[in-house]
Amino acid sequence: MTLSGGLSRPGERDRPTIKFMEIDWTFCLVLCLIAGSGALMLFSIAGASWEPWAARHLLRFGVYFIIMVALAMCDLRWWFMAAYPVYGIGLLLLIAVEVVGDVSLGAQRWLSIGGFRFQPSEVMKIGLVLALARYYHGLSSDSARMSWRLLIPATMIALPVLLVAHQPDLGTAVLITATGLSIVVLAGLSWRIIIAGVVAVMVAIPPFVMFVLHDYQRNRVLTFMNPESDPSGNGYHILQSKIALGSGGLLGKGFGLGSQSQLNFLPEKQTDFIFATLAEEFGFVGCFTVLFLYGAVIFMALRIASISHSHFGRLAAGGTISTFALYVLINGGMVMGMAPVVGVPMPMLSYGGTVMLTVMIGFGLIQAVRVHRYTEVTSGKGSWM
């Protein structure tokens, strides 16, 4: 920060060393702490072993960290230019997954290209943020508040959401919708529309749950309402997770001593329910610390968004961090029995490469916004590129 005052000569901020120094290293430290906690828990639930999860978790984080730093150095204008193409590719991949995707656990989510399996919905998480940010970059605040032009971002959100929901992957669909809407709101949508929308959603949820959802999805939602109704069936996840959390108490059972996770009572202990493992072994103190770290990440990112001079940067960073915050809140709520069980992991803490990669690319974008906060980004008005 001390450097920035003196960096006024044209082109000086484009020097790689300066860019490197401009990356928010406090932010990166917090990320390392979270990923380290994840590795610690993965080490514990594997029975004090680096295999099969902890070592790979750390390795991935290391690789993705380098990717993040590299992306942070990318000029924001490149990001700007890439926005629509990434969105377009994401959309094409989602259509492709409809046609040739692998069926896994009753849903078509995966696409294999040359032996590399990935979920196109992850590409879309980045693509949508970029595309919306780019679109709003060229929109006046009046138009962003309320105008016919808003039909375009609405369509941009609706297309991927419908494709993902059709897979069916309800969790991701909700996440993408929420990400898109967060940008629309950040860009200055009229309060009337926001309130009307919230009311409409409230009214629509019960019939949606009863008539549109698949059986297993409906069961998850209904079980969430009353998990004790079927403790060994659908309510099992929630109940066991609550037991793991609650039995941790203030200080936890101790490292490697969580009976719920060590004895497999806790399902998905290394992925979606890793927070419960943490809660069991390190108690309220441990959980609160990790939640504090997540809070720190979110607020640091929001601050980065706020100090950006370009509207694209603001919205891109804001949208990305909204996604991240949603991950944390939904997973936390799910683990604590406050939200239905949807396949949303705790970012950075849970084992799993795809989500971590997406999140780290997102952080690369956020860091790029910070590094290039003074960069003037071309208006998108009247031109596509």
Add this chain to the structure above:
Amino acid sequence: MSEPSIFFFEVNERQGVFHRRAFLLGGLTGVGLLALGGRLAQLQLVEAQRYQKLSAGNQFNYRLVPPPRGLILDRNGVSLASNRPNFRLMINKDKGLDAEAVLDDLTKLVPIDGTRRARVLRDLERAPRKAPVVVMEDLSWEEFSRVNIRAPELPNVTADMGEVRVYPFGGAFAHVIGYVAKVSDRDLEAAKKDPTQDQELLHHPGFRIGKQGVEKAFDIELRGRTGATKTEVDAQGRVVRLDPAGDIPPTAGKAVRLTLDADIQNRALEVMGDESGAIVVMDCRTGDLLCMVSAPSFDANRFVRGLSGPEYKALAEYERKPLLDKAMTGVFPPGSTFKPTVSLAALAAGINPEVRIFCGGSWYYGGRTWRCYKPGGHGSQNMHDAIKNSCDIYFYQTSLKVGPTAIANAARAMGFGQIFDIGIPGQKKGLVPDPEWKKRAFKKNPANQIWFPGETPSYGIGQGALTVNALQLAVMTARLANAKKALNPRLVKSVGDVEQPSGADVPDLPFSPEHLAYVRGGMAAVANDVTGTAYRNSQLGLGDIQMAGKTGTAQVRSYDKGVSRKSDDVRWRLKDHNLFVAFAPYDDPRYAVSVIIEHGGMGGATAGAPRAREVMRVALLKDPEIRARIERPAPLPEAPVEDIMEGAAPEDPVEEAPPPEPGPPPPGTPTGGL
């Protein structure tokens, strides 16, 4: 690239909106995180104890350990019912159990045939969730270890070591001790209302409940208290670790010690051969029952495992009724063994025993001819002779003099017509008739409510409506032999080292010692007078230790029309019952015995007496004092007398009932002439 196309105020406005909205979203996120933190506090700080309990409930599993069932011992500590190890193979009914597949796997390790497979599948169907179902019992060690080695691959299968009840003497004690068997639905229903019973134990697959006899009567005492082993289990229910420090050891059931003597009991069943009947031996001084056997018997061990249909049918349909306890439940007319009781009634009524009655073989009374069993008659009889010869004519006439009420009173005083509290269920009290009874019993038929004079002579010889059981006969004999106390029988010596009340702690008999001694003299003559009805079969062969007894024959059909009472070629079911009661030694009674041979043929001497003698010999020879007396006929110091006794005893039985010298004769025992 460098020209802003949106004007500055626009830029400012958009930035302002973004800042406000970002602040708002940040606030919302903050609220969300605080909500998570609050929820965490609620779960981990407020409700922590509840969830810690649930977690422990997940992690630790208390496996019920059934207590070893209490032993049943005889009076010398010989075990009559104990437990042996039993390797069992069980399937736990759990969610998602593929019973067919598990059975397929097991069939590779142990022999499981089609019927067993079908039974296991049916049991699994009916069993409550998580309940183990027994696949096989009594696995060999090889089979057991083969299954145990593969246990990790067979998650719902457990092979464990339980205990199973074993009755080492098989049938000898089957009726007294009874047996244990699987808990039936009826047992469960009955136990449901009883909060003192451990419901979980009742549902344990290895648990057996007492169904008969001592096993049933003392079931709760024998059960003991359930224990538990603490194990750490994973989500699949597999045991991860044992925690011996958390185990609760089971408490074994209390031992029940009986007054029975295994040697006497075994000998009694042995001498019964294939006859049907009962033998009861009672201590004349304490009332302890040394033997209570019913024949034919059955192997109680079969009932523990569960009888097959045909096996049970074979037992139930055999005409000699092995399942019936003839010592307590079977009631018979006592026949002539009732005559000592009638004699006591007559003596108590003031009849002079020396007044003679002439027996010519038949006697006319009440419009019909009453016959003595001896066609030619016994001649002139006093009471002593009448007991010795079992003369019917004497007792026909004497009973008429005494009357039915007095006979009934004497019978009740001697123990007939009542149920004794010996601790186990199943006694039938039989019937001691009197005019009062007739009024009660024939309410629907007033013409029969009066006591007909013709009923009394039958009563006098132990026939008619009168019925007794073998236990009552033994009690009668023991009371007679005791000469003082109205002894009660005792079967259970102690329960868990708590001594049960003695049968000798009772009031005296309502008869004078002289009268009792007179009747005993008659019974001594039965066994020891060469003309007595049981002389030939009542010689113990134990020197001067002699037995006194009374024969009895109970008719099961009428012989009025000159049918021969010889029964050799008569069908078993139509033969007379053959009874014998005895006590020994005559001069200092220790043991009383009663023998009933169902359809044993006429004359208590033929079937009953030799068996009574054999059983009595065992009882006497086990008694150290009697043994000493046989080996050294104290208290005579003179050598010559000893020599004579030893030489004379086997071939030259003493002619008259009272032995000349040995032992101090009990007070009031007459010593000659009767």
